[in-house]
Amino acid sequence: xxxxxxxxxxxxxxxxxxxxxxxxxxxxxxxxxxxxxxxxxxxxxxxxxxxxxxxxxxxxxxxxxxxxxxxxxxxxxxxxxxxxxxxxxxxxxxxxxxxxxxxxxxxxxxxxxxxxxxxxxxxxxxxxxxxxxxxxxxxxxxxxxxxxxxxxxxxxxxxxxxxxxxxxxxxxxxxxxxxxxxxxxxxxxxxxxxxxxxxxxxxxxxxxxxxxxxxxxxxxxxxxxxxxxxxxxxxxxxxxxxxxxxxxxxxxxxxxxxxxxxxxxxxxxxxxxxxxxxxxxxxxxxxxxxxxxxxxxxxxxxxxxxxxxxx
Numbered sequence: 155x156x157x158x159x160x161x162x163x164x165x166x167x168x169x170x171x172x173x174x175x176x177x178x179x180x181x182x183x184x185x186x187x188x189x190x191x192x193x194x195x196x197x198x199x200x201x202x203x204x205x206x207x208x209x210x211x212x213x214x215x216x217x218x219x220x221x222x223x224x225x226x227x228x229x230x231x232x233x234x235x236x237x238x239x240x241x242x243x244x245x246x247x248x249x250x251x252x253x254x255x256x257x258x259x260x261x262x263x264x265x266x267x268x269x270x271x272x273x274x275x276x277x278x279x280x281x282x283x284x285x286x287x288x289x290x291x292x293x294x295x296x297x298x299x300x301x302x303x304x305x306x307x308x309x310x311x312x313x314x315x316x317x318x319x320x321x322x323x324x325x326x327x328x329x330x331x332x333x334x335x336x337x338x339x340x341x342x343x344x345x346x347x348x349x350x351x352x353x354x355x356x357x358x359x360x361x362x363x364x365x366x367x368x369x370x371x372x373x374x375x376x377x378x379x380x381x382x383x384x385x386x387x388x389x390x391x392x393x394x395x396x397x398x399x400x401x402x403x404x405x406x407x408x409x410x411x412x413x414x415x416x417x418x419x420x421x422x423x424x425x426x427x428x429x430x431x432x433x434x435x436x437x438x439x440x441x442x443x444x445x446x447x448x449x450x451x452x453x454x455x456x457x458x459x460x461x462x463x464x465x
Contacts, residue, residue, distance in 0.1 A: 160406075162432075163413045165439050168448045170413045173420050176222040176452075180210040182246035182277070182377050184385035185255070187231065188392050190411075192402045203408050204228050205415070206239060207388045211423065215376045216320045220454030221423040223388045225415040227408035233257060240274060246375075248277040248382050251365065278368035280306060281381035286358040298345050299355055305338045313380050321376035328373050335370050339363065388419055421453040430458050 163170075177183060185208050191200035206228065211221040228235040233254030240247070240258060249255055259276045284306050291299035309331055316327040342359050349356040362369065372378040392415065402408040421428040435451050443451065 159414065160410055162436060163410045165436060166413065166417060168445060169435070169451055169453075170224070170416050172448060172452050173222050173416050174224045176220070176454075177208050177210045177224045178240075178243045180212070180219065180245060182210075182212075182248065183243070184209045184211070184379075184382050184388075185236070185240075185247055185249040186382060186385035186389050187252070188389045190227070190392065190396070190402055190408060192229070192408055193404060201229070203402065203405070204231050204235070205389075205392055205408070205412060206236065207385055207415075207419075208239065209385050209388050209423075211384050212377070214317050214379060215324055216318065217377070221420070222454070223416060223419040223423060225412035225419070227402075227405070227412040229405055229408075244273045246275045246277050246371075246378060248279065248379060249385070250279055250282050250382060251361070275371070276368040277371050277378050278365045279382035280309060280369060281383055281386070283358070283362045283365075283369065286361065287355070290355045290358060294355075296355055298349065301345075302338075302342070302359070305334065305341070308334050309338075309380060324376040325374070328376075332370075332373050335373060339366055391415070391419065417453065421456070424454045424456075426453050426456050427458065431456050434458070 185206070187204050187206040189202045190205050192203040193199075194201050204227070206226045207223055209221070209223045210219065212219050213221060226235070226239050231252075231254065233256075236254055237257060247255065247258065255276070258274045284303065287299050287302045287306075290296055291303060312327055312331045312334075316324045319327065339362075342363055346356050346359040346363065349359070372380050402411055417432070418428045421431045431453055434456070438451060449455070
């Protein structure tokens with residue numbers, strides 16, 4: 155079965171490359187990663203590799219581009235991997251505060267003929283921040299943690315109205331969140347100073363305060379989100395899948411998995427049945443579909459034979 159998947163990936167590689175181009179042509183993408191066990195040949199044990207995902211989804215601000223998700227495999231979590239993935243990307247990256255992303259937000263070297271400004275702008279994740287505070291509240295029932303959660307809930311009440319609205323309307327809704335954000339950070343600075351410096355809640359508040367600029371960008375740019383749930387949702391299937399397939403058989407197996415996940419998730423984002431898509435697309439490739447017309451086989455333009463007959 156692994157050989158079958160490998161042969162299918164080889165045939166589908168031009169489509170995977172097309173998905174990558176679609177994702178990295180965006181002005182804003184979401185990024186995340188998750189561990190994946192990889193078999194160590196001859197040792198009878200596994201090591202920990204990573205699967206990375208980058209998602210383009212402009213639907214929350216009514217953008218016309220079709221959504222897409224591209225995955226990459228790496229044998230470890232070194233910062234050189236996202237640097238390679240995003241070497242030619244310019245725009246906003248919404249992600250967690252993983253230290254490997256930090257270098258991406260630094261100004262490029264003007265001596266190399268590049269602009270002396272960040273090629274990638276950081277957008278942080280309120281969901282990630284809220285989770286840290288919620289963990290404290292769940293175990294301690296801290297009134298300070300509850301106050302933080304209540305304030306963050308106000309942001310999301312506004313986001314519920316702004317989601318899937320056109321850009322101008324989105325910003326109209328978000329005008330109300332700007333003063334709430336200012337009030338939250340003023341409160342957080344005072345609250346953090348009153349807590350034990352080593353407490354988990356103080357650390358969570360410092361984490362938020364340090365990222366104020368990246369956490370508030372969404373309020374004034376309709377393209378951006380309050381959180382990185384778009385990427386986290388794209389990772390969830392891998393976390394569930396690990397219970398069934400347990401581990402990748404090799405590094406090349408991890409790379410094949412990344413390619414297949416790119417196709418499956420992009421199909422799902424475009425409301426396409428992955429099984430029907432793969433069946434029809436592989437049949438067309440086998441029948442000699444021209445490589446210079448690969449755009450006709452992308453998941454976002456796919457129509458099942460049933461849909462075409464109904465049309």
